[in-house]
Amino acid sequence: MEQEIKQIDRGWLEGAAKTITFIVTKDCQLACKYCYLVGKNENERMSIETAKAAVDYILDTRDFFNEESVIWEFIGGEPFLEIDLIDNICDYIKTQMFVKNHHWFNSYRFNFATNGINYNSSKVQNFIKKNWTHLSIGITIDGTKKKHDLNRVYKNSEKGSYDDVVLNIPLWLNQFPTSGTKVTISSPDIPYIKESVLHLYSLGIHEVNINVVYEDVWKEGDDLKFEEQLLLLADEIIDNGFYKDYVCSFFSETIGKPMDINSDNRNWCGAGRMLSIDAAGNFYPCTRFAQYSLRSKSARVIGNINDGIDKNKVRPFIVLDRIVQSKQECIECNVASGCGWCQGENYDISETGTISQRSTAICKMHKARVRANNYYWNKLYRKLEIDGTPKDIIKRVKNNPSFC
Structure with a gap:
């Protein structure tokens, strides 16, 4: 059934979209040697309550989130480790955009970058079928087996992941041929x-x-x-x-x-014009300012689900230009x-x-x-x-x- 699904060009206006990123987990099956996520762990996982509070704040703050379209992005670690949670979050987003008569209701996309290891699982495939008309998925594969396995290895191991990822490439390309x-x-x-x-x-x-x-x-x-x-x-x-x-x-x-x-x-860079949310409900101008992305500095928080966004903390990002x-x-x-x-x-x-x-x-x-x-x-x-x-x-x- 899944093999017959084909993605089509829907004229998506990504240039007019706000990107909102949920860090649903800091866990991953891999420990890629070039990964900038230095604080990955198995413990920090977003709850559905935190996600719902973030969605409510975003959809109710229309003066700040006034872009024509929205990209709801889910990352980790590896996001598909939390496919049940993501499915619930996406259901809530769709329901609330409809209930609130939000202008994003027919102008949104769910976006994923995945390591591809569990792409063919029944839960992931059911999610794809369910959200097909508003979905973008990219699988990361680094090239030849030698190149890929040089860096993209399983955690606590030097075993490369190429063989497990390449098995899912035909299914992915059948469903997302233009990706x-x-x-x-x-x-x-x-x-x-x-x-x-x-x-x-x-x-x-x-x-x-x-x-x-x-x-x-x-x-x-x-x-x-x-x-x-x-x-x-x-x-x-x-x-x-x-x-x-x-x-x-x-x-x-x-x-x-x-x-x-x-x-x-x-x-x-688009930092400050996008929004990232972590498991604790903190807001960041980009995921690279969350603590698990930083080697030597403290996280740069610009708000949270309880107090909202502090615009004074966003302003330094908005005024950045090349000369500065x-x-x-x-x-x-x-x-x-x-x-x-x-x-x-x-x-x-x-x-x-x-x-x-x-x-x-x-x-x-x-x-x-x-x-x-x-x-x-x-x-x-x-x-x-x-x-x-x-x-x-x-x-x-x-x-x-x-x-x-």
Whole structure:
């Protein structure tokens, strides 16, 4: 029955949506070596009472939560460890949006990023069937078995999880054929980038969202190894025509240019414009400001289910822009566009506990990506012109990087 379900494009306006994240558990079957969640445990689990109180506050505070749409997101740890709780929360959300005649009632989505281990369980599949028309699910698979098992290992063990995850990829893609996976790159797995992206394509995953970790884990020479892998990947994608049907987020025409601060001084990160809730009912500007995400700083709480949101604690996040938190060399960098940061990581590495000190740990990695990115687009355009591709198609490629 589940095999016959197909996701369709519903024109979801995610750009106009508020993201509200429930940290339903801090437990996970895995202990991924690059995971930023340093405080995972089996004890902190959200209660249905806490979740209901959060939903009530959010739906009743329409002047603050006035976006056109909403993404109700559930994370852990591994969220599907708490599928019964999540099912109850989602039922309550739908009921209350209807009862309160809320404008989100027909403009919402439930969103999940899962490790995929128990994706095929009957409870998870029943939840998918029940909420099909308002559901997005991504399964994280890092690439080849060697790449995946290098980091994504079971807790209290060095056993990799690839074999258990890959079994569920066909079912997931049958149900969510347009979904992409998220790949994380840290220093040890740079040599496996090219083969891992191609492997994910071979599994039928058409969109590979891939990024390097923002933490300061990079070693001397990693940027050159990174560039080499991206150049090899670019050749494979272009020479074999993968650009026609597949996406790799490392290659984008929008990156590697100077920033026009006068026209675009926006903050890279959305912290403060989203909301996260933990098991104790505390509110955070992002999950990265909860204690289990921080190595050296205390949690940054902006409210709770009893007292609501303290707008004075949100204001510093809202006024953040690129200039406020960047060094002059970053502002004037000739390849600044596309170079990002995590606000929580900025806070965690700061000397004074400020959120306005930008981490630059990925500087060399970004520049390496830009060099490879330039190679990719120059080679692709030459190929399209040599092959006699009509100019209107080439123009579409240039104007819409996601076309490739």
